Amino acid sequence: xxxxxxxxxxxxxxxxxxxxxxxxxxxxxxxxxxxxxxxxxxxxxxxxxxxxxxxxxxxxxxxxxxx
Numbered sequence: 001x002x003x004x005x006x007x008x009x010x011x012x013x014x015x016x017x018x019x020x021x022x023x024x025x026x027x028x029x030x031x032x033x034x035x036x037x038x039x040x041x042x043x044x045x046x047x048x049x050x051x052x053x054x055x056x057x058x059x060x061x062x063x064x065x066x067x
Contacts, residue, residue, distance in 0.1 A: 012062035019055030023048040 026043040034041065 006066055009062045009066050013059050016055040016059030020052045023052035
């Protein structure tokens with residue numbers, strides 16, 4: 001089996017890390033221009049922080065479970 005018996009933990013690390021990094025980058029560096037009129041000029045701060053925290057906790061939990 002690909003990556004052994006720990007496939008779920010590896011997937012949680014990847015998805016949690018991507019969720020954390022994507023939301024942090026959306027807060028740090030918002031897009032220069034809006035693509036559509038309905039797009040926001042910057043990311044909602046509270047929602048992005050909550051989602052980054054959830055992703056970070058999931059990735060950390062999966063990393064600890066691998067160790």
